[in-house]
Amino acid sequence: MPAMHFELRWPDATQTRCYSPSLVIKDYFQPGTSYPLPQFMTQVREALNIASERVRAKFGFACSSAMDQLAQLEQIAQRFETVPSALVQVVAFHA
Template sequence: MPEVRLTLQWPDGLTSELYSPSTVILQHLPPGETLSVAALQARGLEGLHQASERVRARYGFACTRTDEEATKLRQTLSAYGADQMVTILAGP
């Protein structure tokens, strides 16, 4: 399964990496798009969930790394206001 790494540029200019074990995340978070923190939370977490389920369908078990990525994403999101904007960039 092809992995995807996206770079998220936060409202304050900081960046972080988001890992997904599946390209399905690109349907939720396409590079070049700018989303509100609230939209990123909804779409990013759903995309990570779907990526984990694709791993489950293929290998018989969910991807635990997507749980870790979702936790990391939630922690970073909590530092910003829901209406602040985040840009999704191609991976590193």
């Protein structure tokens, strides 16, 4: 199963390199595009859950790395929940 990394830029200009055990992230995001925080979080939750389930289908267990990544993103996103019009930019995909 091809894994990938994707890079994000948060509203405070910090960047995070993220992991997905599947290329499904490419179905949800475009590099160089900024997403409103609520939309980004909805889409990344769905994408990482699908990625984890693909691992389960192939190996018989969910991907804890995908779920750990999602937990990290949830924690970072909390910092910006009160920022009006907060945007998250998907900077790049890395193989």
